[in-house]
Amino acid sequence: xxxxxxxxxxxxxxxxxxxxxxxxxxxxxxxxxxxxxxxxxxxxxxxxxxxxxxxxxxxxxxxxxxxxxxxxxxxxxxxxxxxxxxxxxxxxxxxxxxxxxxxxxxxxxxxxxxxxxxxxxxxxxxxxxxxxxxxxxxxxxxxxxxxxxxxxxxxxxxxxxxxxxxxxxxxxxxxxxxxxxxxxxxxxxxxxxxxxxxxxxxxxxxxxxxxxxxxxxxxxxxxxxxxxxxxxxxxxxxxxxxxxxxxxxxxxxxxxxxxxxxxx
Amino acid sequence: xxxxxxxxxxxxxxxxxxxxxxxxxxxxxxxxxxxxxxxxxxxxxxxxxxxxxxxxxxxxxxxxxxxxxxxxxxxxxxxxxxxxxxxxxxxxxxxxxxxxxxxxxxxxxxxxxxxxxxxxxxxxxxxxxxxxxxxxxxxxxxxxxxxxxxxxxxxxxxxxxxxxxxxxxxxxxxxxxxxxxxxxxxxxxxxxxxxxxxxxxxxxxxxxxxxxxxxxxxxxxxxxxxxxxxxxxxxxxxxxxxxxxxxxxxxxxxxxxxxxxxxxxxxxxxxxxxxxxxxxxxxxxxxxxxxxxxxxxxxxxxxxxxxxxxxxxxxxxxxxxxxxx
Ligand SMILES: Nc1ncnc2c1ncn2[C@@H]1O[C@H](COP(=O)(O)OP(=O)(O)OP(=O)(O)O)[C@@H](O)[C@H]1O
Ligand SMILES: [Mg+2]
Numbered sequence: 001x002x003x004x005x006x007x008x009x010x011x012x013x014x015x016x017x018x019x020x021x022x023x024x025x026x027x028x029x030x031x032x033x034x035x036x037x038x039x040x041x042x043x044x045x046x047x048x049x050x051x052x053x054x055x056x057x058x059x060x061x062x063x064x065x066x067x068x069x070x071x072x073x074x075x076x077x078x079x080x081x082x083x084x085x086x087x088x089x090x091x092x093x094x095x096x097x098x099x100x101x102x103x104x105x106x107x108x109x110x111x112x113x114x115x116x117x118x119x120x121x122x123x124x125x126x127x128x129x130x131x132x133x134x135x136x137x138x139x140x141x142x143x144x145x146x147x148x149x150x151x152x153x154x155x156x157x158x159x160x161x162x163x164x165x166x167x168x169x170x171x172x173x174x175x176x177x178x179x180x181x182x183x184x185x186x187x188x189x190x191x192x193x194x195x196x197x198x199x200x201x202x203x204x205x206x207x208x209x210x211x212x213x214x215x216x217x218x219x220x221x222x223x224x225x226x227x228x229x230x231x232x233x234x235x236x237x238x239x240x241x242x243x244x245x246x247x248x249x250x251x252x253x254x255x256x257x258x259x260x261x262x263x264x
Numbered sequence: 265x266x267x268x269x270x271x272x273x274x275x276x277x278x279x280x281x282x283x284x285x286x287x288x289x290x291x292x293x294x295x296x297x298x299x300x301x302x303x304x305x306x307x308x309x310x311x312x313x314x315x316x317x318x319x320x321x322x323x324x325x326x327x328x329x330x331x332x333x334x335x336x337x338x339x340x341x342x343x344x345x346x347x348x349x350x351x352x353x354x355x356x357x358x359x360x361x362x363x364x365x366x367x368x369x370x371x372x373x374x375x376x377x378x379x380x381x382x383x384x385x386x387x388x389x390x391x392x393x394x395x396x397x398x399x400x401x402x403x404x405x406x407x408x409x410x411x412x413x414x415x416x417x418x419x420x421x422x423x424x425x426x427x428x429x430x431x432x433x434x435x436x437x438x439x440x441x442x443x444x445x446x447x448x449x450x451x452x453x454x455x456x457x458x459x460x461x462x463x464x465x466x467x468x469x470x471x472x473x474x475x476x477x478x479x480x481x482x483x484x485x486x487x488x489x490x491x492x493x494x495x496x497x498x499x500x501x502x503x504x505x506x507x508x509x510x511x512x513x514x515x516x517x518x519x520x521x522x523x524x525x526x527x528x529x530x531x532x533x534x535x536x537x538x539x540x541x542x543x544x545x546x547x548x549x550x551x552x553x554x555x556x557x558x559x560x561x562x563x564x565x566x567x568x569x570x571x572x573x574x575x576x577x578x579x580x581x582x583x584x585x586x587x588x589x
Contacts, residue, residue, distance in 0.1 A: 076459065077456070079453065080456050084452075092454075093447065093451060095447060097447060104440055105440055107443065108440075109455045109456045113441055115433070115438055117437075118439070119435070167327055
């Protein structure tokens with residue numbers, strides 16, 4: 001479904017600010033995989049998401065989605081394969097437009113946009129059905145401006161907009177991080193539901209280790225632009241936070257040693 | 265006075281088309297496009313020189329629209345593909361257009377005296393009786409009667425037609441994507457919209473409308489002049505801001521109507537201001553700037569006053585309750 005092969009990307013190459021954000025990343029997702037991604041700040045998680053979404057073009061390496069090579073395809077063309085929810089609740093919706101207009105925008109992700117009305121009776125009914133699955137009462141507020149919604153409501157709407165057109169790949173980048181705990185839980189549960197319902201191939205970045213353990217069938221840990229841990233299936237189900245921390249410590253410790261060796 | 269106001273409405277309803285164009289860039293696309301000062305003259309110049317060379321006024325006006333569209337597309341290209349800041353793209357295009365317009369016209373001023381225009385052709389088929397009847401209301405109160413009513417009626421139909429077309433367009437799938445481009449570019453790109461093309465299209469349509477207004481103003485006034493576009497962008501903005509301040513912007517349909525009314529009201533205000541003894545035609549730009557400032561500042565001051573009054577009332581009420589207890 002998704003193949004990321006030998007991808008590297010370096011920012012500000014040849015300057016003192018040089019940053020190897022991704023180094024030789026290889027990642028393969030099967031159809032229906034739900035992969036959680038953890039890693040410290042600056043590990044390269046968002047960069048990886050951006051390379052997959054087409055927001056960034058890798059220096060070297062390939063990205064293949066559903067057997068189509070998309071490495072050089074601009075973001076707007078690639079988005080017909082990809083549903084995306086950002087960390088910032090403001091980022092995934094158009095605030096000055098209404099809920100139904102936002103859904104109409106999402107509806108056109110996989111269709112050519114034409115000079116026909118974006119919202120009609122039939123679509124309205126469809127939108128209402130989808131919104132009711134969120135259980136937030138948004139189905140009765142189709143004409144409310146999205147800018148007036150709370151962060152949690154907006155993020156729920158973003159999640160719906162990213163998923164109801166059944167994307168080949170769903171990218172979630174810390175999409176619950178900006179919400180208070182109860183709202184975050186709501187969005188987490190919604191995420192679980194929609195991913196299961198549509199069997200979406202999903203890549204989810206999170207800073208919440210418990211969340212990373214609870215969700216999905218596979219977990220990867222990134223550090224300094226590399227994937228340092230890839231655990232799946234039964235092994236993942238048995239995994240605990242302590243295991244993760246220990247593993248993290250072990251690998252970090254090693255790298256600390258090697259850093260000192262370089263300095264020495 | 266009445267006669268002068270009639271003139272204000274007549275031209276205001278034409279300038280409203282330009283205001284709709286400015287609304288499209290400044291508000292919908294969030295693209296502060298200054299091409300307007302140039303493309304207005306482009307429209308006027310193309311229409312005038314075409315008419316002088318024997319092209320029918322309708323075709324000449326269509327040519328003007330096309331020229332404006334092209335100019336806007338270039339500004340859009342400079343911004344999206346050339347990665348030039350939006351303001352600067354418009355300024356560059358405006359400056360370039362100044363020369364281009366001179367080339368188009370071949371001289372700084374093209375007169376349409378004794379030429380057919382859309383309006384002169386309309387007058388030929390317009391029953392004189394209507395003018396006489398409606399003009400009677402003017403003469404009855406001792407004012408000069410307008411030469412013809414056909415322009416006002418025709419332009420109300422055209423301008424409202426454009427308004428409704430814009431309303432429809434902004435609700436289509438393409439129109440929604442265009443609005444989202446002005447609202448949240450990153451988001452709409454993640455929903456398969458080519459924002460570059462949408463910006464180019466939007467700025468193109470906007471300048472097509474501006475050029476149409478230019479072409480009609482040239483035919484109304486009987487000339488095109490290389491410098492007739494100076495300050496147009498501020499007039500367009502003034503119309504948008506006045507309209508929004510007076511009529512609000514709850515929905516697209518309300519806002520576009522507000523913009524149209526704003527353009528007419530702007531003309532009326534300027535006409536009245538110019539009647540004041542110590543102001544003359546040279547003060548027009550200053551008056552415009554002042555109106556815009558007023559329209560921007562006044563609503564805020566009024567709101568602040570309202571809030572203050574509300575708070576004082578609440579305090580007074582609380583005080584009374586305390587005294588009673
Ligand atoms: N456009 C850019 N230009 C320069 N450096 C960048 C750019 N984008 C990311 N980086 C750098 O690359 C590194 C990886 O960034 P990235 O955003 O992928 O981290 P992350 O794992 O998502 O971190 P976080 O958990 O804080 O979101 C960071 O050191 C960051 O400063
Ligand atoms: Mg990140």
